Amino acid sequence: MDFRILKQKLEIGKRIDDFLDNVSESGLLFKLGVDSYLKGNVESFEKKLEDITHTENQGDSLRRSIEEQLYVQTLIPESRGDVLELLENMDTLLDRFKGAMWRFEIEYPTIPAEFHDDFKELVACVVDAVEAMVRSARAFFKDIASVADHMHKVSYWEKQSDKVSTRLQRNIFRQNDLHLSHKLQLRDFVMHVDQIADQAEDVADQLSIYVIKRSL
Amino acid sequence: MFVFFLSSGLFLGWSLGANDASNVFGTAVGSKMIRFRTAAVYCSIFLILGAVISGAGASHTLGKLGSVNAMAGAFIVAFSAGASVYLMTKARYPVSTSQAIVGAIIGWNFFSGSLTDYNSLSKIVSTWVVCPILSAVIAIVIYKLVVFCIYTLKLHMFTQDILTRFGLLLVGAFGSYSLGANNIANVMGVFVPVSPFPDISFYGWFHLSSAQQLFFVGAVAIAVGVFTYSHKVMATVGEGIVRLSPVAAFVVVFAHSVVLFLFASQRLQSLLIYLGLPPIPLVPVSSSQAIVGAVIGVGLLKGGRGIRWRTLGGITSSWLVTPVIAFILSFISLFFLQNVFEQEVYRSVKYELTPQAVERIQMAGISLNGLESVFGKEFANASQFRKAFTKQKMLTDKDYNFIMASAEIDNLIITAQGLDVIQNQWITEAHKEALRDLEGRHFSHKWLLENALAEKSALWRSRVNDPQYNSDLRSSIDYICTLFRPDDD
Numbered sequence: 001m002d003f004r005i006l007k008q009k010l011e012i013g014k015r016i017d018d019f020l021d022n023v024s025e026s027g028l029l030f031k032l033g034v035d036s037y038l039k040g041n042v043e044s045f046e047k048k049l050e051d052i053t054h055t056e057n058q059g060d061s062l063r064r065s066i067e068e069q070l071y072v073q074t075l076i077p078e079s080r081g082d083v084l085e086l087l088e089n090m091d092t093l094l095d096r097f098k099g100a101m102w103r104f105e106i107e108y109p110t111i112p113a114e115f116h117d118d119f120k121e122l123v124a125c126v127v128d129a130v131e132a133m134v135r136s137a138r139a140f141f142k143d144i145a146s147v148a149d150h151m152h153k154v155s156y157w158e159k160q161s162d163k164v165s166t167r168l169q170r171n172i173f174r175q176n177d178l179h180l181s182h183k184l185q186l187r188d189f190v191m192h193v194d195q196i197a198d199q200a201e202d203v204a205d206q207l208s209i210y211v212i213k214r215s216l
Numbered sequence: 217m218f219v220f221f222l223s224s225g226l227f228l229g230w231s232l233g234a235n236d237a238s239n240v241f242g243t244a245v246g247s248k249m250i251r252f253r254t255a256a257v258y259c260s261i262f263l264i265l266g267a268v269i270s271g272a273g274a275s276h277t278l279g280k281l282g283s284v285n286a287m288a289g290a291f292i293v294a295f296s297a298g299a300s301v302y303l304m305t306k307a308r309y310p311v312s313t314s315q316a317i318v319g320a321i322i323g324w325n326f327f328s329g330s331l332t333d334y335n336s337l338s339k340i341v342s343t344w345v346v347c348p349i350l351s352a353v354i355a356i357v358i359y360k361l362v363v364f365c366i367y368t369l370k371l372h373m374f375t376q377d378i379l380t381r382f383g384l385l386l387v388g389a390f391g392s393y394s395l396g397a398n399n400i401a402n403v404m405g406v407f408v409p410v411s412p413f414p415d416i417s418f419y420g421w422f423h424l425s426s427a428q429q430l431f432f433v434g435a436v437a438i439a440v441g442v443f444t445y446s447h448k449v450m451a452t453v454g455e456g457i458v459r460l461s462p463v464a465a466f467v468v469v470f471a472h473s474v475v476l477f478l479f480a481s482q483r484l485q486s487l488l489i490y491l492g493l494p495p496i497p498l499v500p501v502s503s504s505q506a507i508v509g510a511v512i513g514v515g516l517l518k519g520g521r522g523i524r525w526r527t528l529g530g531i532t533s534s535w536l537v538t539p540v541i542a543f544i545l546s547f548i549s550l551f552f553l554q555n556v557f558e559q560e561v562y563r564s565v566k567y568e569l570t571p572q573a574v575e576r577i578q579m580a581g582i583s584l585n586g587l588e589s590v591f592g593k594e595f596a597n598a599s600q601f602r603k604a605f606t607k608q609k610m611l612t613d614k615d616y617n618f619i620m621a622s623a624e625i626d627n628l629i630i631t632a633q634g635l636d637v638i639q640n641q642w643i644t645e646a647h648k649e650a651l652r653d654l655e656g657r658h659f660s661h662k663w664l665l666e667n668a669l670a671e672k673s674a675l676w677r678s679r680v681n682d683p684q685y686n687s688d689l690r691s692s693i694d695y696i697c698t699l700f701r702p703d704d705d
Contacts, residue, residue: 013374076377077248078461083373143370 012075015066016141019087022059023094024134026052027127030097034123037104038116049101056098063091082210089203090137093130096196103192109185112175118168122193125164129157129197136207140214147211154204158197165194221291222407226437228298229403232313233441235305235449236399237263239472239507240391242310242453243465244384252447255388260439262389266396267435268428284324288559289550290407296320296546297402300538305445308452309534312502315344317402319539323546328562329597331620335613344535347475347501348509355471355513362467380462387469394476395503396435404434453507457531458515458522471510476503489681505535566625567601568594573622573661582615594625621663627701628659634699642688643696647675651696665700666693 033048066087070080111119132153139147172178172186241255284290297316304311318340325332366376413429424432460468479501488494508531515523553559569577569584569591577584584591587605595601601623605611611619635651650672659665669676678686 010374013372076373079373141373145367145370 012066012069013141015062015069016083016087017138019059019062019066020090020134020137022055022062023090024131026055026059026094026097027130027134029055030101031123031127033101034104035120038111038119045104049105052098052101056094059091059094063087079210079214082213086137086140086203086207086210089199089206090133093133093196093199093203096199097130100192100196103189107185107189109189110182111186111189112178114175115168115171115186118164118171119190122161122164122168122190125157125161126193126197126200129154129161129200132157133200133203133207136204140207140211144211144214147207151204151208154200158201161194161197165190218407221287222433224291224295224298225404225407225434228294228301228313229434229437230441230445231298231301231305232399232403233263233438233443234445235301235311235441236313236395236503237392237438237442238446238449238453239310239503240395240469241384241388242450242507243460243468243511244388245450246453246455247460247462247465249381249384249462249465250388252450255450256443256446258385258389259392259442262392263396263438263442264432264435266393267400267431267438268396268424270393270397284321284562286560286562288553289324289328289561292549292553292561293317293320293324293546294403296323296542296549299545300541303541304534304538305449307534308448309531310449310453310504310508311534311538312504313399313402314340314502315535315538316542319542320546322539323543324550324562326543327547327550328564329599330562330565331598331602333617335617343479343501344505347479347505348512350478351471351475351506351509352513352516354474355467355510356517358471358474359464359467359514359517362463366463377462380466383466384462384469387466387473391469391473391476391503394473396438398476398503400431400434400438403438404430452527452531453511457508457511457524457527458518460511460514464514468507468510468514471513472503472506475506475509476501486682486684489683564597566594566596567598567620567623568592568625569623570625570660572664576622576663577619580618582611582618622661624662625660626662626665626697628662628665628697629702630654630657630659630665630700634696637699638696642692644675646673647692649673650676662693662697665697669693 029048029052033045033052036042036044036048067084069075070084076083132150136147136150136154139150168190169187172183172190175183178186237259241250241259244250245252245255284293297313297320300316300319301311301313318337322332322337324330371379407430413426415426416424416429418424508528512523512528550561554561569587571592574584574591590604593604595604598620602620605619606616630651632655635648635655638648638651650669653672654665654668657668659668666676676689678689
């Protein structure tokens with residue numbers, strides 16, 4: 001027990017912050033990437049895809065080093081398991097953003113112009129949900145009393161994204177001049193994006209249990 | 217022979233380390249905030265420091281309970297207490313060494329026909345109930361305060377973790393220091409008058425008295441106990457009663473230290489008297505009871521659902537069983553040592569209402585009418601004397617204690633050899649001057665020596681409103697009595 005531990009703890013705190021920055025950044029990159037795709041700007045889209053892949057790799061290695069340090073140095077013994085689970089769940093959100101981007105790259109779906117606004121709105125809701133989740137996670141480390149405020153917003157954005165996704169799917173299937181196969185492909189894309197918000201809400205639910213466990 | 221007798225003290229020290237030391241770091245180790253090895257190292261270092269630096273202030277209430285006056289008797293008392301604590305440690309229950317010693321001393325009192333001071337006994341036993349309750353209340357208050365601070369300061373999880381760890385180490389070190397200071401007298405106190413170690417001075421700036429060296433040896437025995445055997449009791453304290461969060465672990469050790477401080481600080485008592493407030497009585501309280509009380513306090517604050525009442529019941533009954541085992545062990549072993557190994561396990565203290573004693577008692581306004589038949593008659597021990605005069609007269613406790621003290625026969629001769637060997641920090645040259653004036657005189661009662669000294673110098677008189685001075689005075693007089701009593705050589 002000496003100043004070395006103090007330094008290590010400050011370091012790990014910074015690493016967790018960096019990791020959460022990565023999650024937040026991946027959401028923003030996803031939003032920009034989808035915008036570029038809808039505008040037909042392939043070059044910009046590919047650049048964003050490259051960036052999000054890099055961010056995801058960075059996030060993975062940060063998460064691994066945090067996990068190792070937490071276990072090897074027996075830091076925060078009481079909340080260690082919860083913290084690790086939280087970080088892994090947050091990493092899944094990051095993976096999902098990257099996965100969605102790759103799906104665009106692989107399938108190159110044709111999205112009719114009349115769905116562009118709804119698509120953008122859906123992406124914005126999902127990114128806001130994840131952003132609120134990142135804020136909740138930060139509060140879990142820094143100011144546990146305010147976690148509930150941020151988690152409330154996660155639920156709000158998840159509900160919004162559900163509404164937009166339902167509306168969008170309905171409109172897709174009511175569009176008569178599209179093939180069923182095209183409709184199914186678009187529906188899959190909408191659901192894939194919407195599921196990111198669902199996942200964020202699941203993480204928030206688990207976080208609320210960690211908060212109860214940590215409450216003094 | 218000294219080394220042989222000392223071995224039981226070392227055994228008691230070892231069992232103290234194995235049991236009581238777990239209180240201080242048990243919750244920290246239980247909540248996985250501090251590794252056992254780190255805890256053991258810190259605990260040992262501060263125990264030894266506490267014993268050597270502050271160990272001199274012995275607990276007088278135990279002394280009042282009965283004064284074991286022969287080496288072999290002290291050996292058995294320490295051995296019985298050590299063995300009963302060891303048994304409880306085996307069973308993984310946190311018990312108190314003081315409880316075991318109280319049981320063993322009462323065993324010696326019964327065997328030697330000495331009287332047990334029921335006033336002191338009831339005072340000690342009542343703390344066994346008051347101390348856990350007080351500790352629980354203090355733990356609840358501290359916990360509320362700490363939680364308020366954490367929420368107000370909005371500490372980062374890792375900062376809170378660092379602060380809790382440092383806090384645990386800090387209060388743990390403080391607790392170990394107090395444990396060493398308070399308990400070393402239980403372990404080694406009886407051997408101080410016969411310590412063979414000469415004083416050591418390191419180049420004039422660092423001085424180790426004979427008693428301090430003895431305390432150091434005892435503290436090392438305690439440290440060995442911590443390293444070799446305390447792990448299991450730590451688990452009971454740390455996880456057995458209720459699972460504690462690191463912050464709660466800190467609060468528990470902190471509350472325990474506050475309780476020990478409240479009951480043991482002579483400075484606090486002087487301060488309260490100085491401020492005109494009622495003082496807290498100085499009673500040796502058990503750290504085990506303080507810690508268990510604090511753990512329950514925190515458990516109750518969280519709704520009490522997490523408390524394992526079965527374990528708690530086991531601990532409470534072990535508190536009742538420990539003094540009983542120590543009593544039985546002490547009584548039986550004394551019988552064997554005296555009758556099989558032919559060792560003197562007690563120096564018989566005779567009682568007689570000598571003319572001086574009668575005069576002193578009557579001067580104090582206590583009537584001795586109806587007791588004339590007892591005047592000048594020698595009684596072999598306190599019980600017989602008590603029987604003889606309680607049959608004839610009803611007395612208040614205070615009067616009765618005064619008569620007992622007045623009639624106790626002693627054999628004190630102030631000799632030049634005795635004056636030469638005085639090694640006591642409290643006794644200054646001015647004190648010794650008064651003693652030298654009495655050289656060659658014989659005193660058949662201890663109080664006669666006290667009066668003679670008080671006449672010679674104001675330094676030997678007790679002072680109003682200075683309990684610290686008076687208690688030092690009493691222990692110094694007890695100390696010089698051991699030097700000037702020819703039988704004790």
